[in-house]
Amino acid sequence: MVRVKPARALMFQGTGSDVGKSLVVAGLARAFTLRGLKIMPFKPQNMSNNAAVTADGGEIGRAQALQARAAGAPLSVHMNPVLLKPQSEVGAQVVVQGRVEGNAKAAEYQILKRTLMPRVLESFGLLRNQADLVLIEGAGSASEINLRQNDIANMGFARAADVPVVLIGDIDRGGVIASLAGTRLVLDPEDAAMIRGFIVNRFRGDPALFADGMRMIGELTGWHSVGLLPHFADAARLPAEDALGLNTPSVRKAGARIRIAVPILPHISNFDDLDPLEAEPDVDLIRVRPGQVIPGDCDLVLLVGSKATIFDLRALKAAGFDVDIAAHVRRGGRVLGLCGGYQMLGKAISDPEGTEGPPGSIEGLALLDVETVLAGDKRLEAVAGASFDGISLSGYEMHIGRTTGADCRRSFATIGGNPEGAISADGRVWGTYLHGLFSDDRQRSAWLTRLGGSASGLDYEAGVDAVLDRLAGHMEKHLDLDGLLKLAR
Missing domain, CATH: 3.40.50.880 (Class I glutamine amidotransferase (GATase) domain)
Known part of the structure; x- marks a missing residue:
């Protein structure tokens, strides 16, 4: 069904790779869906060799497939219009709107990006006409100003689509105040103006101990705090997109046959x-x-x-x-x-x-x-x-x-x-x-x-959905979801 009025949209970017953008979007997709909203996930550009087959016969990044599942939406190539699949000497395979369009080395791709923004915006527009809210995931770091020219993944897209941004920092890796405030410092003023709020992710311990930290980030950046999000241990039970997850040391299971x-x-x-x-x-x-x-x-x-x-x-x-x-x-x-x-x-x-x-x-x-x-x-x-x-x-x-x-x-x-x-x-x-x-x-x-x-009798797919439900509850408890809806436009 085509909507008369385009959906609101909100973009989540990160201070770096693997700060939890994909998980936050998946959790919010389920939380807002449970509130009765029709949600569509979107990522302009993804880089992953973990992909999913879509209902319209293409492929998208696995993270967008999980986010679509969280939203109860059928998979579409338009949820991830540009997918880069790293290969060996040839650089990366370039998949556009679900179809392989060739290979490109890193320098070649920077030139190729100039031609991709219209198709990215086309996919975004199609999704926006089918939803109440589009949740957009950025890629890598918002502060990579060396890649800002021809950018389609972060601020380049946010500016082109006129979508407000929430910036996510990861406290677990340390230096979260500097990473958030530093991003504000290095961004072009017009790019920085697109950021309306911030989330500090993967906190462990007593939240009261970081109250001053949240206040200082707000003072240094001028951005609204959306929340301090504790570490969600059950994330390990969800399908991973990044091969970094494979680096977890193997631990011998007691009693496994x-x-x-x-x-x-x-x-x-x-x-x-x-x-x-x-x-x-x-x-x-x-x-x-x-x-x-x-x-x-x-x-x-x-x-x-x-x-x-x-x-x-x-x-x-x-x-x-x-x-x-x-x-x-x-x-x-x-x-x-x-x-x-x-x-x-x-x-x-x-x-x-x-x-x-x-x-x-x-x-x-x-x-x-x-x-x-x-x-x-x-x-x-x-x-x-x-x-x-x-x-x-x-x-x-x-x-x-x-x-x-x-x-x-x-x-x-x-x-x-x-x-x-x-x-x-x-x-x-x-x-x-x-x-x-x-x-x-x-x-x-x-x-x-x-x-x-022997098998445990585990219903694997039901287990994934149960984790998504718990993740949605985690978001409701620790983030200002009403505030996020107000930020979206």
Whole structure:
């Protein structure tokens, strides 16, 4: 339904990356939705290899997918009109309104940005005609004045769309007064005038101890305090967008019967495939980094997606993970490859057109009798079907490339009546292009049983929604939501 009057809008920018912008917008999206408002999330430009397939057949950043879920809104490419997906030597793949438009190195992209603002504003206008309130997330730091020219992600967008801004600072990393006041100092006066309020995020302890700090920030900047937001521990239960989350040290779970090892490679993508496994009490999920050894007692080696498959396969071999995986298989261990991980399990990967980097090819791990050619259109589609053991499944595909070979005759799944994926002759190595496999409770339960453990009965998707509800309550308690609505225009 097209609205007669455009929605109000409010933008949330940060003093730096990872200050909690995505989480704040998700929480506010759920909180305002529970108040009866129709909310649309929006991020002009995102950089992430963790993406989601939209209802209109494109892709957006995973954070916007979570925010849309919080708002009960169907995913649209217009929620994140510019998505940069970092690759190897070629810089980043540029996705505009859900479709790949090429690759660009950093300097090239700064020039390309000049042409993107009209399409960003077009997407924003379309969303604004469908909502009561549009919650906009900035990118990186608002104080990156060296990138201000042609900016479409922060103040450039706020000025072009005439949207007021709330600035978020992270007290957990220290120096929050200086970061907020310093942002006010370095910004162009007209940019600074767009900022109407501030939030101090991730506070731990007695809020009364920082009352003077909040007052001082207001005096130094002239901005209105929206609130002091305590650390929200349950954020760890929500799908992460930033690969920085993978740097959390693995902690052995007491009583867990299943050990799953995941090699962490430079261009890992769609790593939210790991979240449902991490939530299971019977699963000890071990992130293995270069310089470490894949544990000899693990039950499954899981290779997840990659945005630069050939590059990451070289990194896997350089780290010696190929030797560890081969030894694991010789001991009777099992291996599952998802998307790029599936491609790595084959005999060879070739990229004749330079889709993910310089044209070339590489020998794979040869654990599946298949070969992959990275060419053709990108496949972006939500799917449903059944796995090789007849258990129903749902998920999505997001990949470039075609994989063929003898092991494809033993398909991993049947999707729409067609075979998908491959299984080795001994039945201990599996490969599939499907993402979201473990978010499906039926599949996750079957896999944990297959590996000698048991599922907890967790309803993963309901659990995510429950966390979003608690996050909304957190926002209602600690932020001035009525004040935010007054700031929006």
